[in-house]
Amino acid sequence: xxxxxxxxxxxxxxxxxxxxxxxxxxxxxxxxxxxxxxxxxxxxxxxxxxxxxxxxxxxxxxxxxxxxxxxxxxxxxxxxxxxxxxxxxxxxxxxxxxxxxxxxxxxxxxxxxxxxxxxxxxxxxxxxxxxxxxxxxxxxxxxxxxxxxxxxxxxxxx
Numbered sequence: 001x002x003x004x005x006x007x008x009x010x011x012x013x014x015x016x017x018x019x020x021x022x023x024x025x026x027x028x029x030x031x032x033x034x035x036x037x038x039x040x041x042x043x044x045x046x047x048x049x050x051x052x053x054x055x056x057x058x059x060x061x062x063x064x065x066x067x068x069x070x071x072x073x074x075x076x077x078x079x080x081x082x083x084x085x086x087x088x089x090x091x092x093x094x095x096x097x098x099x100x101x102x103x104x105x106x107x108x109x110x111x112x113x114x115x116x117x118x119x120x121x122x123x124x125x126x127x128x129x130x131x132x133x134x135x136x137x138x139x140x141x142x143x144x145x146x147x148x149x150x151x152x153x154x155x156x157x158x
Contacts, residue, residue: 024122027122028040028043028118031114031118032111035111035114036107038107038111039074039077041066041071041073041074042074043111044064044066044074045060045064045071045075045078045084045098046078046083046084046100046104046107046111047108047111047115048060048063049084049099049100049104050104050105050108054087054097054098054099055097055098056089056095056096057072057075057096057098078104082101082104083100083101083104084099084100084101085099085100085101086098087099
């Protein structure tokens with residue numbers, strides 16, 4: 001039987017994932033903040049709108065699994081900077097869709113190559129087969145988490 005005294009936090013999967021995620025986010029955040037004045041939530045919103053376009057804030061929450069409050073603050077900041085605009089949904093006037101402005105598209109286009117380069121630098125630690133395995137394992141863990149009841153948009157660390 002394992003006791004609380006035997007619990008090695010540094011070997012606990014959620015803790016390890018959190019530490020790696022926090023280190024990664026801090027590295028990326030420094031680059032985005034220094035060069036573009038963006039926070040990580042702002043970049044994630046910009047990136048997901050750039051990828052999928054026409055999402056509502058709720059759609060951003062679902063795609064990013066970020067907390068609703070963080071998404072709301074990021075959207076507000078991007079709107080204030082003129083990087084995003086709201087558009088009324090044609091089918092449902094109560095829904096506001098987010099779209100990148102010309103300035104938002106230009107910023108997104110400038111950041112993507114830098115993000116890819118930073119990612120490539122990080123992934124240099126893994127062989128190509130290990131990278132494929134990592135992606136497959138993360139997909140399986142995400143599917144299992146969703147099956148266990150973790151839902152996109154639940155409050156939690158971003």
